[in-house]
Amino acid sequence: MQIFTMRSLVSSTLGLEGTLEIAADAGVKQAELAGSFYDRSPAELRQIFRSFDIKIASNHFGPRGGSEVLPWATPEGRSAIYRDAEALGFPLVGTGSLGGIIARDNHTRDEYLRAADLFNQWGRDAKQNGMAGFFFHNHDREFALDGQGKPLFDLFLENTDPEYVFFELDLGWVAVSGQDPKxxxxxxxxxxxxxxxxxxxxxxxxxxxxAAGTVNAGRNFRFTDVGKGDVDWADVLSPIRNWGRHRFFLEHDDAGDLALNPAGSANTIWRGCSHLHELPRRRR
Known part of the structure; x- marks a missing residue:
């Protein structure tokens, strides 16, 4: 799971440990952090997750907003990221935001090419410092069209080095944009x-x-539990050749808002795990 999904439970009387107990009971074996270490050291946090038989497999290393400091921009910032990742127990480092890299109102071909060059630099630096490389996580706005009918996100794929730069593909946001995640x-x-x-x-x-500029620009939607929406998961995931080479993080951005998700985020995780576990049977 992406723990952002259960953030409302973490901040409630359940706390981190109570939330992880629910996730473990639902079948979660690996988790991705959303930038917060919950006032623990990385080593302490790793041990807490491990006590529930959950491995911390990833984290989004800042920033989450354009006004925040970009840790990737300096050798000192990147070194701190590598130290934290090693203490948390995973080798691939990345970010879930273009904040501090591209201004929200400046998504152009030139800016994406400049960002791709930065990704190459950061991926190479990560590799040279014992990590597996750098990854970027998308939202829908990165799939705005470039004026020639091509998603801007494709510029990242075409202009980054596969040895150093990887991607965490958010399949829901791709679907929102109007592109085909499959x-x-x-x-x-x-x-x-x-x-x-x-x-x-x-x-x-x-x-x-x-998001503006995408195929589906202006179209209204809501997030829902995996298996209850309009994404055909058996079809979308069908091209995968080696399931063991990938990690699948369940996420629901609005799971903790009871007005939008009355059953709550615990049910979201339970349902998502159950639905994904059923997919191999449906394919046979």
Whole structure:
């Protein structure tokens, strides 16, 4: 799971440990952090997760907003990331935001090519310092069209070195943008060690709107539990050739909002694990 899904439980009286107990009971074996270490050291946090038989497999290393300091920009910032990743127990480091890299209102070909060059530099530096490389996690806005009918995200794939730069493909956000997540898996799966698995329900009264410039720009939707939305997961994931080479992190951005998700985030994790476990049977 991406622990961001259960953030409302972590901040409740359950705390981190109570939340992890629910996740473990649901079948979660690996988790991705969302940048927060919950006032623990990386080593302490790793031990807490391990006590519930959950491995910390990844983290989004800042920033989450354009006003925050970009740790990737300096050797000192990157060194701190590598130390934390080693203490947490995983070798691939990355970010879930273009904050501090590209301004929200400046998504252009030139800016994406500049960002791709930065990804190459950071991936090479990570590799030279004993890590496996650098990864980037998408949202829908990276799939805005470039004026020639091509998603800007494709510039990252085409202009980064496969030896150093990888991707965490958020399949829900790809679907929101109007692009086909299955095609990206089919073509680029060797560069996608991680997936975010989140479901989408198109709804004229939905609380969210697809990003400007995308195929679905302005279309309303809402996130829902995996298996309850409009994404056909058996079909989308069908091109995967070696399931063991990938990690599938369940995520629901609004899971903790009881007005939008009355059953709550614990149910979201239970249902998502159950649905994903059923997929291999459906394929046989």
């Amino acid at each position: 095609k990206y898996i089919d073509t680029y799966q060797s560069r996608i060690p991680y997936f975010h698995v989140k479901d989408v329900k198109w709804d004229p009264a939905g609380n969210r709107t697809a």
